[in-house]
Amino acid sequence: MSSYCFFCDEPLAAFDPGDPSGEVRLAFDPHLGRLWQVCPRCTRWNPVPLEERWETLEACERLATRRGRILVEGEHLTLLAAGGTQLIRVGEALRLEFSDWRYSRRLDPHLPGGPGLLTRMILDLPESPAGGVTFHGVPRFPDLAWIVSPFQEHARLLTALLLHAPLADACPSCGAPLAVEPAAFGGVRLIREGAGPRLVATCAFCGVASAVPLREGRAVLRAALAVVGRSHRDPEEIAGAATLLDGAGGAEPFIDELGRSELTLDVMDTDERIALAIGLDEEAETEALEAEWREAEELAAIMDDELTEVPGFEEFRARVLEGGQSFPDDADASPGTRP
Ligand SMILES: [Zn+2]
Numbered sequence: 465m466s467s468y469c470f471f472c473d474e475p476l477a478a479f480d481p482g483d484p485s486g487e488v489r490l491a492f493d494p495h496l497g498r499l500w501q502v503c504p505r506c507t508r509w510n511p512v513p514l515e516e517r518w519e520t521l522e523a524c525e526r527l528a529t530r531r532g533r534i535l536v537e538g539e540h541l542t543l544l545a546a547g548g549t550q551l552i553r554v555g556e557a558l559r560l561e562f563s564d565w566r567y568s569r570r571l572d573p574h575l576p577g578g579p580g581l582l583t584r585m586i587l588d589l590p591e592s593p594a595g596g597v598t599f600h601g602v603p604r605f606p607d608l609a610w611i612v613s614p615f616q617e618h619a620r621l622l623t624a625l626l627l628h629a630p631l632a633d634a635c636p637s638c639g640a641p642l643a644v645e646p647a648a649f650g651g652v653r654l655i656r657e658g659a660g661p662r663l664v665a666t667c668a669f670c671g672v673a674s675a676v677p678l679r680e681g682r683a684v685l686r687a688a689l690a691v692v693g694r695s696h697r698d699p700e701e702i703a704g705a706a707t708l709l710d711g712a713g714g715a716e717p718f719i720d721e722l723g724r725s726e727l728t729l730d731v732m733d734t735d736e737r738i739a740l741a742i743g744l745d746e747e748a749e750t751e752a753l754e755a756e757w758r759e760a761e762e763l764a765a766i767m768d769d770e771l772t773e774v775p776g777f778e779e780f781r782a783r784v785l786e787g788g789q790s791f792p793d794d795a796d797a798s799p800g801t802r803p
């Protein structure tokens with residue numbers, strides 16, 4: 465089990481459904497066999513890769529039915545408390561209800577210990593400095609690329625993420641890892657081409673806009689969309705996004721439609737971006753279920769990874785942290801790292 469929130473790096477307490485004394489909030493779906501640990505700070509649902517999936521879920525179900533005190537009851541989801549542990553039991557809910565519980569601020573007042581000041585700050589305030597910090601922790605003046613980015617308030621977290629993992633293992637144009645300059649994340653777009661949706665991003669190594677199958681870049685895109693979407697948690701906003709997905713006939717047709725519009729992430733409407741994030745979570749988690757939840761949950765896989773150490777990636781990281789947004793046509797490009 466991972467011990468840090470994938471989205472904000474908060475340590476996640478270990479849990480044992482047989483001993484509900486710890487202050488944790490879990491969400492579980494006894495029908496499909498899914499389990500998430502809810503971060504006490506940013507409230508995002510972290511998929512829990514389980515060795516003993518069904519045993520753990522059975523223990524959750526036992527705890528919920530025998531000792532659970534209902535705090536909030538929805539049509540198909542229930543928030544229960546047993547000791548310090550909170551359980552969100554997911555029934556066979558429709559997208560609208562499930563999304564509301566998972567992505568909106570509706571359950572915040574029931575957080576163990578209440579919605580602390582820290583939670584409200586993390587969720588509602590910009591995490592300045594917008595320019596990020598240097599390798600030595602000194603705030604940096606935001607460079608031009610960030611100033612024009614609508615995601616500048618997320619600069620620090622986006623930088624941390626995109627320096628942790630490239631969008632895809634290899635840029636189709638130069639073969640280096642498809643690293644995305646953090647300030648250029650808003651320029652990533654979906655297109656519809658050939659067999660399915662593809663992601664187009666400008667490679668930080670060769671400067672060429674390259675397309676990779678969405679499936680390849682999905683994990684990093686999901687994580688990045690969670691970062692830039694973290695302040696959009698109004699129940700109406702989430703309902704609007706879920707309605708877009710419903711209107712399109714589901715995640716796949718919605719993402720298809722979005723790909724046809726070829727909009728970059730920074731010019732999509734907020735509700736389209738939230739819907740994309742929800743749709744990608746849905747697709748990934750469905751695939752993980754069809755395979756083996758523990759092996760296939762891609763966020764969990766990145767979460768467990770050490771920093772990506774592929775040739776060239778370390779130089780990219782150093783360049784972004786120390787030198788700002790230089791591109792490889794600048795003097796400090798590292799052609800030696802290309803294959
Ligand atoms: Zn978190």
Ligand SMILES: [Zn+2]
Nearest residue numbers: 635638667670
């Ligand atoms: Zn490239």
